Amino acid sequence: MAGVTTATITRYENERGGLLAATRDKIQITLESAGISFLADGDVAAGPGVSFRVEL
Structure with a gap:
């Protein structure tokens, strides 16, 4: 849909890489x-x- 592979999304969601x-x-x-x-x-x-709650 966005022209981004599911592998890219999965890697990002699992905190194994950033995004360009x-x-x-x-x-x-x-x-x-x-x-x-x-x-x-x-x-x-x-x-x-x-x-997200702001931490003070």
Whole structure:
């Protein structure tokens, strides 16, 4: 779907390698076209969702 192999995704998910910026961008664009929103630091979601808790 994003033009990225499943091996690349699996390697990244298992923390066995990083992503090139171009690969990251392909994945993000594909997810955004499917309705996923990426929030910048401090942004607030408009509806239900999950986020990381800020550690103080």
